[in-house]
Amino acid sequence: MKEEISNWWRQALHDLKAAEYNFEGNLLDTASFLSQQSVEKALKALYIQEKHLLKKTHSISNLAKDLGLPSPLLVKISELEPVYQKTRYPDIAQKIPAEDFEKADVEEFINTAQEVIEWIEKKLKL
Secondary structure, eight states, X not given: OHHHHHHHHHHHHXXXXXXXXXXXXXXXXXXXXXXXXXXXXXHHXXXXXXXXXXXXXXXHHHHHHHHTOOHXXXXXXXXXXXXXXXXXXXXXXXXXXXXXXXXXXXXXXXXXXXXXXXXXXXXXXX
16 A cells, blocks of 8 residues: 555656646646646545545545645635646637636646645655
């Protein structure tokens, strides 16, 4: 189980790094998606540690609530939650995903991912 937790955690860290890289390259939809993914994978790492199973869901809000994330982080996660679909499907918004993200919003997504990862890092026993 420890290896599975480590794998989810390491991929979460990689996704965050990739989000930052894409942000610098102005690929905002990709940076947004990877921010959401880094949070999802980090939460799953902690979920496996705490609950001893992998919860197959893309709902980072539900994972976060189950794990007792502090309320301010839950609010931020709720803003990041729709990014999973919004970045993948052109029928969600009026624009294609590649044209639908503002730099300031994406920077906030990355900041949220960093905060969640910092919180989880204190709890993980790797």
